[in-house]
Amino acid sequence: MMLKEYRICMPLTVEEYRIGQLYMIAKHSHEQSQRGEGVEVIKNEPCQHPDYGEGQYTEKRIYLSSRLPNWMQALIPNVFYITEKAWNFYPFTITEYTCSFLPRFSIHIETRYENNNGSSENSLGLPSEDISLREVDFIDIAYDPLVEKHYKEEEDCTKFKSKKTNRGPLQKGWRENTQPIMCSYKATRVKFEVWGLQSRVEAFSHKAIRDILQVGHRQAFAWIDEWIDMKIEDIRSYEVDMHKKTNQKVTARSNSVD
Structure with a gap:
């Protein structure tokens, strides 16, 4: 098992990010769902946790067979999906990913949001054995190299300037x-x-996770003028509307799996 701790800074407060993240996820999922592939929302409902209190539970199916590299496509069926289960007890969240046909594959992410620049040594309270194994990876939304196909000038944080907040562009x-x-x-x-595939698949998965985090956080900032005036009630309504539209794009694929 590979353990990495990604740290992604944003020119926002933790409370602002709560809205921006939800907006970005809903809009990004809708944009990426095309030709029967993408994100289908199964559940989005309140939940309770004995330690963290009230939260929001979401369950999604992510259909993406054609987006995998050729060597991995050769190992899997033509149609498959990944299940995402997320428990959001902001500013702490738990997210789990499992595969529809690979019970031995899983991704587990624990997240905490803090108003600092990534300086907390152990924000998540990891035990000493995990601290000794983890690799800390800072993701710079402005200056880390980006996969060319994901680049959009309007989402370039070195060029973008918010009209409503006057934030940006981000300098070195x-x-x-x-x-x-x-x-x-x-x-x-x-x-x-x-056996024989563990290291390769785990390394590929971490690369994919890093790419997704980099693109998503760039978008959350670049779209700030679209969501900065929203309240939590507004974003929940927006989620419901976008989930309906997104599900329409992947219904054919999900029905064929079921």
């Missing part, structure tokens, strides 16, 4: 001198217990 070294600033700490465990 922005994490050290930007206010407000917050950080998303993500302890990410990838497990694939198949």
